[in-house]
Amino acid sequence: MKIKFSDNLEYQKDAINSIVNVFQGQNIAQDNFTVSVQEINVGFFENELGIGNRLDIPKEEIEENINNIQVDNALPKTNFKDKTLNLSVEMETGTGKTYVYLRTIFELNKNYGFTKFIIVVPSLAIKEGVYKSLEITNEHFKRLYENTIYNYFIYDSLKLEQVRSFATSSNIEIMVINIDAFRKSFVDPEKESTANIIHRVNDRLSGHKPIEFIQQTNPIVIIDEPQSVDNTPKSKEAIASLNPLAILRYSATHKEKINLVYKLDSVDAYEKELVKQIEVISVMPKDSSNNPYVKLTSVSNTKSGISAKVDIDVLDKGKIKRVTKTVKKGTDLAELTGRELYDGFIIDEIYCEKGKEYITFTSNDILIEKGETYGDIDQDELKRVQIRKTIEEHLDKELKLTKEGIKVLSLFFIDRVSNYRDYDEDGNLIKGKYALMFEEEYKKFIRKPKYNTLFMDVDIETIAEEVHNGYFSIDKKGKITDTKGNTQADEDAYALIMKDKEKLLSFDTKLRFIFSHSALREGWDNPNVFQICTLNEAKSEIKKRQEIGRGLRLAVNQKGERIYGHDINTLTVMVNESYEEFVTNLQKEMEDEEGIRFGVVDKFIFSNISYEIAEGIKAQVGSTESEKIWSFLKEEDYIDSKGNIKEKLKLDLKNRNLRLPEEFKQIEPMAVEKLTRLAGDLNNIKDGSKKREVHLNKEIFLGPEFTDLWNRIKYKTTYSVDFNSEALIDECVKAIGEDLRVSGSKIEVIKAATKIAEEGVTAKQTDRSLVGISEKVDLPDILTYLQNQTNLTRKTLANILIKSGKLEFFKLNPSKFMQEVAQIIKRTLNGFIVDGIKYEKIGDEEYAVQEIFKNEELYGYLTEDILESNRSIYNYVKYDSNIEKTFAEKLEDNQSVKVYAKLPRSFKIDTPIGEYNPDWAILIEKDGEEKLYFVVETKGTDQISLLKDSEKAKIRCGKKHFEALNTNVGVAQASSYEGFVSDYVYV
Secondary structure (H helix, E strand, C coil), rough: CCCCCCCCCCHHHHHHHHHHHHHCCCCCCCCCCEEEHHHHHCCCCCEEEEEEEECCHHHHHHHHHHHHHHHHHCCCCCCCCCCEEEEEEEECCCHHHHHHHHHHHHHHHHCCCCEEEEEEEHHHHHHHHHHHHHHHHHHHHHHHHHCCEEEEECCCCCCCCCHHHHCCCCCCEEEECCHHHHHHHHHHHCCCCCCHHCCCEEEHHEEEEEEHHHHHHCCCEEEEEEHHHHHHHHHHHHCCCCCEEEEEEEEEECCCCCCCEECCCHHHHCCCCCCCCCEEEEEEEEEECCCCEEEEEEEEEECCEEEEEEEEEEECCCEEEEEEEEEEECCEEEHHHHCCCHHHCEEEEEEECCCCCEEEECCCCCEEEECECCCCCCCHHHHHHHHHHHHHHHHHHHHHHHHHCCCCEEEEEECCCHEEEEEEECCCCCEEEHHHHHHHHHHHCCCCCHHHHHHHCCCHHHHHHEEEEECEEEECCCCEEEECCCHHHHHHHHHHHHHCHHHCCCCCCCCEEEEHHHHHCCCCCCCCEEEEEEEECCCCCCCHHHHCCCCCCCCCCCCCCEECCCCCEEEEEECCCHHHHHHHHHHHHHHHCCCCCCCEECCCCCCCHHHEEEECEECHHHHHHHHHHHHHHHCCCCCCCCCCCHHHHHHHHHCCCCCHHHHHHHHHHHHHHHHHHCCCCCCCCCCHHHHHEHHHHHHHHCHHHHHHHHHCCCCCCCCCEECHHHHHHHHHHHHHHHHHCCCCCCEEEEEEEEEEEEEEEEEEEEEEEEEECCCCCCCCHHHHHHHHHHCCCCHHHHHHHHHHCCCCHHHHHHHHHHHHHHHHHHHHHHHHHHHHHHHHHHHHHEHHHHHHEEEEEEEEEECCCCCCCCCCCCCCCEEECCCHHHHHHHHHHHHHCEEEECCCCCCCCCCCCCEEECCCEEEEEEEEEEEEEEEEEEECCCCCHHCHHHHHHHHHHHHHHHHHHCCEEEEEEECCHHHHHHHHCCC
């Protein structure tokens, strides 16, 4: 089959015209521009002629053309000041960047007669990719441009006659060359290497240098991925040595956007459905904290000293949490994590040399390099699940897409070739562990009735071997090998996979699963890659955009036709991190590499809005008017000086109150739509006009009624506990039998759909499953752990464990077992403690009123979290829930309430199960005479039995605390004011 190319995609034509129109005013070359060697004093053959490009349009006219194009494309204006014309085009990976610049060549020739073009690439993979694109577009361009004759070739230092033909031909000539082929000579001009042949005198060229032929043509230089090509002064010097008429720069991730004339970034491509939508499947360990987990994420050497950041498993409130901590030499991870499991893990050396970063420990011989992990679950288990999920997703898509004539491909990236293909002792090629895993898992799936229709006429025993293969470099001894992507061996591997690019799309080819070295991550893609799985080693770091870039291109069917729509085009990426981390890192890369400013209003964002000025006649806002709108937004305090959106703009957009100046009324709906997309979620926006400061009402605070109330509740207490140990053991055994739930370590698989929009990159979970795994662990000292967690004696704890009959679960998952048992014992213990607790007043020791009610800077929003108050000690009452809001409103309305206070968090009562902070202190006058003093807890229910165990225990302790004060203070629990009055005030 052959891929068909469309010649009428508007966005591609816009990109092409954005370059072509820069040269408007250029005379069309009827005859080829010829230069005598003597005239340019190059010293070629005395009568030799070179045919080249000529620019006869004034610089001022070019600059005007550039600015007009930039206005049309909503881009900032630039000044063309450089000697050589540089133009930049930004196009998202997968949108046809190579096709666009190849077709631009033909349009430049058609419109202006330019004939000499050099495509400079950064890597062998991209070079092969460009050459393949020239091959498969040949018929398309011949048809489109009436069989215009053109020649293309890859520069080869052994075929210098091609350079002479390039210079002397009157046809369109396209040379593809790697930057290394002529850059290295600037580093060491005397070095004997193939890279310097282009700059050396050559007898086959009659004593002239190949570069001189190139320079004579004034080529238009097209740079593919300029951020990797002319990214150093020497590289820029090398490009200049080509004597270019103009330089056209194409990339999705420009570092320098020199005279940017067209932009199609990730957001545009996604929203216009020009690339696949992305779905992430996160494959992560769960309930696996039985070994001391340490991952080195980074090291730092600054003025404040040498430090490192590590991911470790910390014990926090009885649960294990994986967190990132900064450590220095001498840091004890056992102390930092609160887990004896880390005994001996005291940081010794932190080594910071770039590319060699690592940490070591004082009491063991463990060395962890940057990106590596120690103590995680068996990585092969994780890789197997990744492979399994990739196969499953692949087959599910085959069920859907095969009937549409679309062949599904999956791509695996690996760092070590030996994991897929290896050699035995006799040098025979054998299957590596990934190949064996793949075939085992594939055979399991294809036997399922669900997939019968896909395997009706195949031999199930042999198909597993036929559907996968690898593309790897071959060394001089003929063996596959690991490389970095820049050797001749790599070039051969790239050439092989490029030649198979179209073949892979045909149902006639059984190959569906491609294993390749991670060095291939740039320069190759295939439109029908629907799954990408990176089976990388721990320290391998592949950027998200590089990872997904191999599969973003829209799919093609068996006729070679491109298929549109996200209902078909979904790329599933298997990652061994959380999907939240994936999208966060993806957004950061987009911001860093593309310069996208999510949620930021650019000065030129409105410039390409079209509007009707007369019937059938349209105009664009333009850059000047766009800047005026931007200035208006800034003056109205809608945005700051950097274009960051403020809450005021979000609120007016939410309430549809945004109004532009009268001169822009015609485009107001379109401008508001753009701003709304940038602003993101408007649901949680607070009204700044309703923001109020909360402070003490001194008159009430210092008044006699609150003073009376405070004097009743201000005293401190201490407590003692007495309970029956045997009864506790029996109750704990019973609770463990009823409540203990422990399973083995698992791998959690979460699927999430991503969305790329102007406000940012987000993901929403769509599916979740768990995969059980076996894990070899050393059993820790459970009694010491439980003793530290519960403060019970080892004898008591041993009795509980033995009588529970559940110790077999301890071997299954020690860490989970200890956490769960500790929680159950503490919960049971809390009940015993509360029943046996006794509070006593500590003399006249009291809470300091000025400390408890200190005048902090507090703010709230009317109708959202505060309400005005005339009876509270504050001018506004800040509430935490609708129950509290309603309760406070009733307190305000009831004449019998003399004063009340929402007790600050600093008013805390000590309990054995944590500090207790009651909600309200209230003084009520009953029947005009008796005064009642209450501490009230507002909850969602009036029944204490329905509360959480910890809440129940704390409220009971609170009641005993106030009883011990003997100050006539009642303690009430209520879900409403009416319930409080009926149950407590009028009992």
